Amino acid sequence: MTATTPTTPTSTEKTGARTEAAADVITGARERIDALDDRIIGLVQERMAISAVIQDARIASGGRRVNLSREMEILTHYSEALGKPGTSLAMTLLELCRGRI
């Protein structure tokens, strides 16, 4: 058996590109996606906190955690903007914000 020294992956190996130029484009674009994902996660966390304020106020007043007519508005908003996957995204957001029902 021959021992092989581990090598650092090249930029083309890391990106799947076949040229250095394409690898550079992909690496730059991935940095922007990572920054956007951080912002999206922050926005989701902010949405969860605001949703909790609403739910707590409703429950403290004697109401229920869930408000299905409002959820329908949100599902429609996302599906009109993003199509069928938008509905799934809205359902995931609602689950993050109020838990499973």
Ligand SMILES: O=C(O)C(=O)C[C@]1(C(=O)O)C=C[C@@H](O)C=C1
């Ligand atoms: O808008 C409300 O009434 C909320 O409670 C917020 C929210 C949401 O996260 O968007 C959460 C639970 C409800 O079922 C509906 C919507």
